[in-house]
Amino acid sequence: MLDRFDLRILETLQERGDMGPIEMSQTVHLSSSQCSRRMQALRKAGYIKSVRAVLEPSKISVGLQAYVLVTMKSHSPTAADAFRERLLGIDEVLQCQKLTGASDMIIKIATRDLETFNQVLTRELLGAPEVANAQSSIILEDIKSTSSLPLNYASMNP
Known part of the structure; x- marks a missing residue:
């Protein structure tokens, strides 16, 4: 259980x-040794x-970010594993979450520009044999x- 410190x-x-x-x-208003012990624990x-460090996109020439909603052709474990491996190999993919609802996944992508985004979208996502459909929205x-994360849900010692 966590305490307020x-x-x-x-x-x-x-x-x-x-x-x-x-x-x-x-x-936190504790000694540095207490803080060190608590941080390690x-x-x-x-x-x-x-x-991790949060980088400024414009400083590293990332000019476009987008979300892509993906619908899979198949929900078989083999197709899911193949697509997962594909995504893990794409540097431009920042996040991927499985969803409930009409789409199966949402993917966040960061690229240099619209041309680069189009290449990633068409070659890597739409070109994947596991993908039936993809809809993108540019940020x-x-x-x-x-x-x-909100910490107000964390269990705390009284």
Whole structure:
């Protein structure tokens, strides 16, 4: 079970994953050794999957991001595994989630421009033998984008 200090550490790390125990101690109001111990325990317990840098797309020439809704031809394990392997090999695929409803998956793609997006879409997705249909929507404006999860659902010690 988590306590309020653990939740504050997790909340802070979601915003600033590069924060060390000394800086964390000033934010959480615990000693740096306590923060270090708690941060290690949270990692060991699996609360923290990984820590990554969030890059600015325009600085690395990523000018287009889009979502693609995919409908599969078959839901067989063989087709699903083949498509999964295909997606894992495409650098431009940022995310892929299985869905309920009319579409089977939603895929987020990042490319340099519309021409590059069209190549990825036609060659990699529409060209895949497992795909029956794909509908794309280009992101015009990034209004809110976060990987931070809401911590108000976490089980907490009283």
